[in-house]
Structures are given as C-alpha cells and as structure tokens.
Amino acid sequence: MRALLLGSTLLALLQSLSAAGATAGEVVKVSIGDLTFAPAELTVHVGDTVEWDNADFVDHTATAKDGDWDVAIAAGKTGRVELNRTGTIAYYCRFHPNMTGTIKVLTTEQPQ
C-alpha cells in the first residue's frame, strides 16, 4: 500500500515536472555548416524553441514550406522560432533551397 502510494506520488511529481518543462519550453539547437542543417530531422514539443546556429560564411534562412515562419540566420549568427502548433513542418533555406529540414512538433503529452 505504501509502495503504491509512493509510486503514485512519484508519478504525479514526474507529470508536474514534465508539464512545467513543457511550459517553460526547451531550446533545441540545430547547427548549420557547409550548407547543411544538422540534425536535418528533429522532434520537439509544442512550446519548444528551435535555434539555428549558422557557422557558414553566407546568410541562410529557415523558412517553413507552409509559410508559417521565416527565420533569418545571418552568417556566424543564430536565429530562433518558438513552435506553437503540432504537426510535421518541412522547411528550407530561401537563399539555398537545396538545404532542407523537417521538424515534428508533438503535444506536450506525447513522448518523443
């Protein structure tokens, strides 16, 4: 009985922790080097922020194909977007459309 109680308390604690984590939103990093997004495929949760770090000497963008967002990422700089909708978003660089990536945005309850 005691073990069960402890178990459910732990579970509640974990749930509240994960909910708090989702509210705060994590910053998930994507590096850009040699005209490549790395990782090219990413899974995040609603409320998370994706930050691109451009190590190239030319400017890039991260532009959602559905037109939802368009992030400028100057050479040697970073750019970020907070993701507020679930779904799978394909994105590319407007200046170099051969650069592509995908972000899967899950609800806060969904495990990665």
Add this chain to the structure above:
Amino acid sequence: MRTSTSCSLAAAMTLLASTAVYAADKPSDPQIAHIAYTAGDLDIKAAEQALKKSKNKQVRGFAENMVKDHSAVNDQALALVKKLGVTPEDNDTSKSLTKGAADKLSELGKLSGAAFDKAYVDNEVAYHKTVNAALETTLIPSASNAELKSFLQTGLKIFQGHEQHAEHLASTFK
C-alpha cells in the same frame, strides 16, 4: 540574342570539357582560382545591373542575395589564395566567361520591365548550371590543393542553391 550567349557559354564549357579530357592540360590551381573568382565576380556584375533595372521585389531580392553570397565567397577565396601563396592566373576559360558575360550585360541592357526580369533570371539559371557543371566535372577534380578543393566543394553547394533559387523564380514567370 540568347543563342549568342549560349554560344559563349557553350564555348566556355567546351574549353572546360576539353581541359578535362586532356588530363595533361588540366587547369592548374592558380587557373582554377582565377576561373572561380571570375565566375563569382561576373555574377555580381549581372546582379548589380538587375538592381539598377528591376522593380520586381523577388528579382531584386535574388539579385541582392547574389551580390552578398558571391562577395562572401570571393572574400574567402582571396583569403585562401593569399594563405596558400597562390596567384590567380588568367586563362582562356576565364576570358571566355568574361566575354560571354559582357555580351549578356549589353543584351540585357536593352531590355526593361518584365522582359528584363525574365531574361535576367533565365540567364541566372543557365549561368549557374554552366559554372556548377564546370566545378563538378573539371575544377574540383583538377584542384591539387586539398583546401582549395574543399573550398570549391562548399562553393558548389552554395551555387547549386542559387541554381535552384533561380529555377524557382524562373518558374513564376511562366
């Protein structure tokens, strides 16, 4: 008119291709550096003309990006040749590219409005295709210095991006 430019481009390609066939005559690193720098410089000049003539937002955005990217690539190229102690050397391919670009500038100079926009973008597609093919088939394989080769490979990825960007823009004119 377009045929004459295609001929100049074709001539440049033939030169590059023939250089590839005769391995003994493959371009040297100083020649490769000159060809790559010239190709970028010519595209900047084409973009500057577009920025003077075009009122189309998309075309201007593309041209601005060409100036920025090719200037950045050429700045890096200059820094690299300086570091490597390579002195870029003029050659038939550079000359042919320069002649083709001068003809195109004067041809486009006579156009205006939508006709100019379309001709500029179409030429950007053709020009990047030519330069990218030359990089892939001749310049990169011929480069002896590993750093120069790696730099050209990055340049190729950037220019392949430009080719796709130009193709996308061209498709909006049809």
